Amino acid sequence: MGLYVNPGNEEFYNASLRSKIYVDKTEMIKFTNSQLFGEHKNICVSRPRRFGKSIAANMLVAYYSRGCDSKELFEKFKIAEDAGFEEHLNKYNVIHLNMQQFLGRTKTIDEMLELLTRKVTRELKREFANVTYYEEDLVSVIEEIYSQTHSFFVFIIDEWDCIFRVKGNDTDAQKIYLNFLRDLLKNQPYCVLAYMTGILPIKKYGEHSALNMFDEYSMTNQRELAEFTGFTEQEVQELCPAYDMPYEKMKQWYDGYDLKGIQIYNPRSVVMSLLGHDFDSYWTKTETYEALKKYIQMDMYNLKELVTKLIAGSSVAINPDKFQNDMTTFASADDVLTLLVHLGYLTYDFDTRTVHIPNQEVQKEFINCIEDGGWEPVMDAIRKSIERMPIAPV
Secondary structure, three states: OOOOEOOOOHHHHHHHOOOOOOOOOOOHHHHHHHHOOOOOOEEEEEOOOOOOHHHHHHHHHHHHEOOOOOHHHHOOOHHHHOOOOOOOOOOEEEEEEEHHHHHHOOOOHHHHHHHHHHHHHHHHHHHOOOOOOOOOOHHHHHHHHHHHHOOOEEEEEEOOOHHHHHOOOOHHHHHHHHHHHHHHHOOOOOEEEEEEEEOOOOOOEOOEOOOOOOEEEEOOEOHHHHHHOOEEHHHHHHHHHHOOOOHHHHHHHHOOEEEOOEEEEOHHHHHHHHHHOOOOOOOHHHOOOHHHHHHHOOOOOOHHHHHHHHHOOOOEEOOHHHOOOOOOOOOOHHHHHHHHHHHOOOEEEOOOOEEEOOOHHHHHHHHHHHHHOOOHHHHHHHHHHHHHOOOOOO
């Protein structure tokens, strides 16, 4: 059992059985099992911060990793009722990477990838001590392991997009990173599943992407994974009476993410509200709202008028398809608003291709940003229309 190669199940054990509130999302494993070995084995899931990305990644590690025995752990959850539960349980070599950890310890992309390669290859050589290695780069090491042992690998990559958030203007570093992931994962027979998760969808360069083999599940279309993106309406309805909390007010504060007909609640905020027995802006307090202020205070693309409409409860039409999936490239209001969808500040209606503010918690954040920006004319318009808002006034 290693830190990166065939890790144990402690992280998921702590997040599930040792947490005061855990909502069972293990049925997502049925979906990833259905993609193993096939042409759709490369999955990129993007969600806002604190929407359970790392818990889901740690769940998959605990399920697939040969470095632990997780049968007893998962028998407590819904996935154990599936007929194929034991078929893939702890059967694969898992490489689990949190890219933020490597980026935070280095200064350049080359240093980051060198550190990652050194750490992972060291554990691989310890795990596969009988394999003869001829080259030291990570891809070559895994190729030799596969060639000599026919061992299959599952890759679980968390915070995959941290490069684009931390080094937003360094396009050379971004391309080096994308090419590294392409060489590691694309058309490699040793890879039977690659699951990447982060806030942003995969970065586009021109008409093509280095990672065009991935199926994407984002906040503009979560597809089959919608119910696993946050807490569903039924799950929150079951939680509220258990903690003597009013469901309708919980819905008003933290609901509103409409993923193709499935209503999703902000999981972080619901948990904090239930535990604290109050209603507050818990999700937005996990990080300064400077990022949001930067975009909605941009005096371009008619954003003031659009934000005014959003705060007043209206929807705004957008085209999310041209967004370049980074935090620096904007050619229109559509790009800015699409970014806010991926950050969780807006929700996107797939059928009408419109965005709106999802709930009272996020609405408060928009109003705070506008007040800080000195938009008095905007605030006057908002005050006049606030009584018509479908979301209760804050």
